[in-house]
Amino acid sequence: MQTTRIEHDLLGEREIPADVYWGIHSLRALENYPITGKSIGAYPELVKALALVKQAAARTNHQLGQLDEGRFHAIDEACREIAEGRLHNQFVVDVIQGGAGTSTNMNANEVIANLALEKLGWPKGHYKELHPINHVNMSQSTNDVYPTALKLAVVFAIQGLLDAMETLRLAYLAKAEEFKDILKIGRTQLQDAVPMTLGQEFSTYAVMMKEDVARLREAICLIQEINLGATAIGTGINTDIRYAKMATEHLAELSGVKLVPAENLIEATQDTGAFVQLSGVLKRIACKLSKVCNDLRLLSSGPQAGFNEINLPERAAGSSIMPGKVNPIIPEVVNQIAFEVIGNDVTITLASEGGQLQLNAFEPIIGHSLFKSIEHLEAGCRTLTDNCVRGITANRELLAERVRTSAGLATALNPHIGYENATWAAREALKTGRSVAELVLERGLMDKESLERTLRPEVLTAPRAE
Incomplete structure (x- = not known):
């Protein structure tokens, strides 16, 4: 059996392994971009999105009478199988690449074309019968395929993050309920402040998570505006005037995502603002997750020389030299994820700013950075x-x-004994080690019944009820 086949492009001919579904353009990308060692196939959402974009384009071209019945059905079936998970290992080009994603688009065109050729009874590489560009890429350009697929893939990926965030929010709420009757001293600037409940502390984490879920859903709405049909720069050259609307409708139906065509395709082809907005929301989530993890590390610090207010589950031995030491390793790993996401946001910001004229050439690094942030935040x-x-x-x-x-506790007595007396009680308590209540009673600033009523937990941790 033949072990290679010959394919050609504008630079010449190359031998391609006979059994692979990718072709010469993908081969050149493999040689040109040995960057991360991570291929686009490692992001199944992106491969699925690429297949759905190509499927929507094929359906539109067939509907408009530009793609014949036989080739259409072969391409349509190939795209469906890839979207369902087949041949993801054939999407081999590195996630970071030059050319604004052209290598990714060509990798998709070649895999779909060769799978479709098999369905028509032709060998791989027999492009006279079904061509990666002339047929699979009909009415398309990398410049509308890649950003559209990237946006759709991000929408797919974010669903897992939203689920993970909601699960975490519910875990915070469960702890808020469990700890609702436990009084503690709150802190500002790491100094003792006024009483609160441990339940209140955990309930704030749940609220923070709920707010971030809402912001993430808002950001998704911006991502769902696409430029499919823009082709090279947004003018729609080489497409039917009906193509953009029809292709978007087909893609929305195939994906189950409420996609809308951009109002101005020229603007949409060069603008990456929606990615910057989304990355900003991911950074916000990371910052607040990390802040909570900082709290957990502080509150569990000790156990003898720290705060020691809560106990984190013991997940691993903490030291190779200190017997019995256990570290807050889970909050620590989430802190590190947050640092990475913040760095990814800087990368995305610079890549967006670096766009020139009618196209941003740096969407591959934007996509790679977004996927890392989403994937790692979900895992975190x-x-x-x-x-x-x-x-x-x-x-x-x-x-x-x-x-x-x-x-x-002296703060709670301000309305009853005045600021100066409360200050005296606080300072005297710190100096002598005696309780504020004891000192106030001793000086006769309040009677015992009034003092006990004022220092009830429900009074200490909420606004006064007149």
Whole structure:
């Protein structure tokens, strides 16, 4: 059997392994971009999106009478199979590449063409019968295929992140309910402030997550505006005047995503603002996730010389030299994911700014950075939920004693004994180690019944009810 086949492009002829579905353009990309070692096939959402874009284009071209019945059905079936997971290992070009994504587009064209040729009974590379560009890429350009597929793939990928964020939010809420009756001292600038409940502390994390879910859904709406039909620069050259609208409708139907055509295709072809907006939201999520992890590390610090208010699940031995040490490894790994996402946002910002005239050539690094951020944030949310938050316990006795002896209780007495007396009580408590309540009673600033009523948990942790 033949081990290679010959294909040609404008630069000449090359031997291609006979059994692969990619062709000469993909081969040159393999040689030109040995960058990350990670191929576009590693992002199944992107491969699926590329297949659906090509399928929508084929259906539109067939409907407009430009693609014959036999080739259409072969391309349509090939695209369907790839979208369902077949041949993803044939999408071999590196995720970071020059050419504004041309190598990715050609890799898709070649794999679809060769799979379609098989369905028509022809060998791979027999492009006279069905051509990667003339037929699979009909009415298209990299400049509308790649950004459209990228946007659709991002929408697919984000669903997993949204699910992970919602699961984490519910885990926070469960802890808020579990800890709702545990008083503690809140802190500002790492200094003792006023009482709150540990449940209130965890409920704020749930609210923060809920807000970020809402912002992420808003960002998705901007991503769903596409430039399919723009071809090279947005003028729609080489397409039927009906093509852009019809192709978008087909793609929306195939993908189940509410896609809309951009109002101005020339603007949409060069503008990457929606990616910058999305990346900003991902950075926001990362910042707040990391802030919560900072809190968890502080609150669990110790166990003897730190805050020691909560206990994180023990997931691994913490030291090769210190016996018995256990570290907050899950919050730490989420912190590192946040640092990466913030760095990815800088990359995306610079890549967007670097666009020139009618096209941004740097969408491959934008896509790679977005996928990394989405993928790692999802994994971070899931490990934080499963391996940390659900197993957190509270040190109730320690927290109760700290509230009882806290000088911060003096703040609650301001309306009753005045700021100067409250200041005296706070400072005297710190100096002597005696409780604020004891000092106030001793000086006769309040009677015992009034003091106990004022220091009830429900009064200390909420606005006063007149």
